[in-house]
Amino acid sequence: MPKNKDIKKVLVIGSGPIIIGQAAEFDYAGTQACRELKKEGIEVILLNSNPATIMTDKNMADKIYLEPLTVETAKKIIKKERPDSILPNLGGQTGLNLAMELAESGFLDEYNVKLLGTGKEGIKNAEDRQAFKDMMESINEPCIASKVVNSVEDALAFAEQIKLPVIVRPAYTLGGTGGGIAYSMEELEEICSSGLRLSRVHQVLIEKCIAGWKEIEYEVMRDSKGTCITICNMENIDPVGVHTGDSIVVAPSQTLSDKEYQMLRTSAIKIISALKIEGGCNVQFALNPNSFEYAVIEVNPRVSRSSALASKATGYPIAKVAAKIAIGYTLDEIINQVTGKTYACFEPVLDYVVVKIPKWPFKKFLTASRDLGTQMKATGEVMAIAPNLEMGIMKGVRSLEENLDSLIYPKFKDYTDEEVEEKLHKIDNERFFCIAEALRRGISIDKIHEITTVDKFFIGIALKIVRMEKELATKKLNLELLRRAKEYGFTDKVIASLNGMTEEEVHKFRKENKITANYKMVDTCAAEFEAQTPYYYSSYDDENEAKDSGKKKIMVLGSGPIRIGQGIEFDYCSVHGVWALKKKGYETIIVNNNPETVSTDFDIADKLYFEPLTPEDVESIVDTEKPYGAIVQFGGQTAIKLTESLDKIGVKILGTSAVDMDRAEDREEFDKALTNCGILRPKGGTIYTVEEAKAVANRLGYPVLVRPSYVLGGQGMAIAYDDKEIEEYVNEINTVAQEHPILVDKYVMGREVEVDAICDGEDILIPGIMQHLERAGVHSGDSISVYPTQNVEPEHEKTIIEYTKKIAKELNVLGILNIQFIISEGKVYIIEVNPRSSRTVPYISKVTNLPMIEIATNVILGEKLKDMPYGTGLYRKSDYVCVKMPVFSFEKIKNADTSLGPEMKSTGEVLGVSKKYHEAVLKAFIASGANVSTRGNILITVRDKDKEEMLEVAQKFDKKGFKIFATKGTAKFLEENGIKAKVVEKIWEGKDSILDLIQSGKLNFVINTPTKGKQSGRDGFKIRRMAVECKIPCFTSLDTVNALYAAIEDETKEEDLEVVDITEV
């Protein structure tokens, strides 16, 4: 069926802010879809609240609404734009839910908007638990047996029927408290009765326990004619029990014979046919490792994280094809872009293996539990492509940027054998490393399998890696051994450290003997057909399929996995860098290892190398490609870290030089640079030890800011108020060996202001000055940021522009830079200069309409700002106010502290755009999911030194009619100042305590300013966690609360807000 000609104007819904479980993959999918629709001549209307995305770029859609993803907003847009259709299945769960709400309310019918792709019924049958179960039953596909019971007797009877072990899940208890796995009837009786007692509705779910089963996924596509294909299957190394987003995953499946493979494939196709999916779909199975028994775990009737992974793993552009199917095409009408000859209607075959490893944020949340379970905790992931699993795993591990370059996990070195065995029982982020350590200690594959239930095949792969470590450690390095080590993915550095050589010696030996990486193509068809996509991975097999084209080419280094502090924004920058270079006629090469991103789509750069971002891996690519130069300033800290090694191997760093980049990071050099410019900065010093730190801190006077050099997102950064705290923080930083000194600075309290700027060596261009609503001390990434500034004095703005120009020129910046200022007591200080692109670039580019990365790229290539049409200095201010608000994923990470400080914790951001400040703030709050009602209850618990300031806040809310709850001390203070407050008992005071109040669901939000220290034992911590788990916003900065008040003060309602098409701003 060819394209449906009736489709002329489509509303595409994005997935909103990056949160755990919904990351960059939907920008990738959405971008592919938008491009495809536009190519088909369809007018695209886009709704997405996430300003950091590529899909919200002006060239991606005709109209772009960076607005809250709410039904109210969507309705307004539909009324205004009158699209004929809506594309719901490319914006993750958020987009799908929103579209379904619109459809089910009848709104879409009323406005004649057609739901593209899978129908309402199909989505409902896949999403609704009971409907799904019923449907599976009707087509004879097994689900995991489960039943809701109200008595122990019923539980026992059901367990009899489905066989032990079973999982008991009490209804409505927090974080699943009171549940557990029962292996015997006695255990069941015990767990069940306590579960029933704890459940508010006296109800538990008894479910067959399939922990330890193999977890297998299939990515399936179906078109309107009913043709079904599977793109890829994947096997989780971590068996059922660990969320697939937290599992190490390989593609294709490794331990399934054709019988199991086809059994599940047939089932997947049966399911997708029954659901009448039109587009992409993901089916997850649990497979009993000892029989052909299986169960369908879940179906996602949309593109997903797994489909992004499958796309990158196979080269098959799932989202693109899904978009085409949605507008009427059938699979046999869509050309396979990879071969250019065959059709999209086929199943990719791989002649390599793919390994995906999750990236977790545990380093950010020291108090958080690292246990893995059914709640996903990873913020991002890396993917590795290799001819064998050993190399795949080694590449994946070093792509993680966790200071690891093999399966050797330093922490385990001090463990006794017993401790290692004990640790094997723990299902956490270190498990695969622990398996390797266990093998090193001589624990057998069988024993490890028995404890972990990880398939022996994968333990065997770990053993092969461990054996190679031993061989390297005990034998003289000859060519044969070196070749085998390289084939297993060992870097020169690892080989050297095991073999007692230096990295240089290994490198030299290897190069002299021409043992070099060769690149193979990802072609979807295992070489059966000639492919046209230049998508490569390295191997140590013969024949290099990547050829130097002889053209002038530039390499852009990507930013690796999505993590807190380095998110999708840097992919935005990398991609725009590539596009700008292409426009100038250069051949572009992108190197990256993140399967969720747009940059790793094979039609972005002229050549895509899916490789770890380490010096050796990049050097190998350089050897093959011989690029004219490399751009590192767009790929975040990941790319910046490679500057020195690129420089060393003679790759020209385009833009700010390696030396100058270092001058911005190196404390003494930076101080010198600032002094040369006559710019103030908070006083400080560099230290290595706790003693030195204390000396510096006491000299400066507390509070002081402590942080390691060269980090992104303020990792390890903290404000210390006394000697004890400085000791704690410095020790914490020093758990990882520091190559560079630790910085201790006087903490200057003031307003924080930020600029992104472009410098061509002579002139600068500042698109806009942003002001943070939270005072200095809260990481810029976690602050609400407002453009243009609302209350920065003109003279200070002038100073900021002047300083920007001075320091940019002093540091010989060529390209982009980001500066953070503090304005305190009438003085402007610089606290940080980052000679690279920043988190705010995408948002400020969009709201100012300045193509910042393109301008920066052209500047890097030698053009001058004065020859461009944008002017120099500060760009004209927009008529619109744009408020960027952080979004957190605290509820996903058990025991993570939610208080804001110098270390960044947010995972994503939303934007609010309006002509009026308070409306923009309101929109941002709505988009971030906050409760913006103008009546209700709030709880206030603040530390003593915040009391005065809190009073003002409390007065405002009191006047508005909010009911205030507070602990005794705070309540008394409020009463004394004329504000009525209801006293609530402290946690340790037992019944009717704060925790009960939070749990009651009565509160709109909680204000809790954290006391000192990072310990988790304190009341404040418990209050914050409880609020998060009850999904009640908890503000830890009074500035944020003031912002909220500003938003709701005049009682503007969401329905009163006007939607803004950002392309017209």
Place this chain on the structure above:
Amino acid sequence: MKGYLVLENGQIFDGERIGSKIDTACEVVFNTGMAGYIETFTDPSYAGQGIVMTYPLIGNYGIIKNDVESSKIWAKSIFIHELAEFESNFRTEGNLESFLEENNIPGLKNVNTRMLTKVLRNSGTMRGYLTSNLSNMKEIENKIKAYKVGKVVEEVTCSQKESFNEDRKIQIALLDYGYKKNILKSLLSRGVGVTVYPALTSAQEILKSKPNGIMLSNGPGDPEDCEVEIENVKKLYNSDVAIFGICLGHQLMALANGFKTAKLKFGHRGPNHPVKDLKNGKVYITSQNHGYYVIEDSIDENKAEVSHINLNDQTVEGISYKNKKVFTVQFHPEACPGPQDTAYLFDKFIDMIGGNK
């Protein structure tokens, strides 16, 4: 031990020997399946050929006796990238290496299979010679030149007929040109009885047993070499008994009707071939293993029509014969290895001869 695959064009691929240590000539072909090596290696259609597996890890789940498609490995040799050291599956009974030894089949591992596949793709299927000794290249060249797959159907077919479920109402005659066990299983599981006949059984003998339907199996080699079989198929075609042909069976039926076959440049071997059913426009992913195909232009429109085409290269994948209960497909609805999406064709066949499942 080091081993080499010397190709007809003089190119040499090296690797490490596995399985039997004998040297052998073969026709080198590649298969793109990612699972199903047991079924592939024991598929009689590979008789006379050396199989290159494009998937780089082979042997992951060891050997499972239940999954063989015939009594032994019919391929002459196998060429793989890596042989799994730690096989794992709940049904594993042994490893691939010893299975090769038991079958006296030589192979090579650590072969750059991707490069080899590209050579075969670009230059077409070639003959080759697997050896550990390159000292006499002249002799190797001669051996390669002298090698011919030949009349392999006669090698792979059974020596005498064998019947299954004789008590069933519906009886099917299965002509064994090298049938895969799952063809038999697919029929039996649909409640019919089956008698397997050696390839050279005369049409009279088959028809004498009054079968309700005749199944022409898959098999190895050049269909044009099967003169006797083609003559027999002609007679079967004229008998008005319903016939379903698969792969070689499909080609023989075409030749019996005077249509022509030709050799593909590098064949279709893998689990991912999209085939379009021209009747309903739906595309099915099929398992394929063939080096020859029926030339579309040679099909007499009065006698038959193309029912299926390959979406990749538009070659004929199925023929429906007019005014006859005869249909044939080039692909493998019995799967094993590969997708089961076209198993419905067995239902169609059974329906055609009046049997209910």
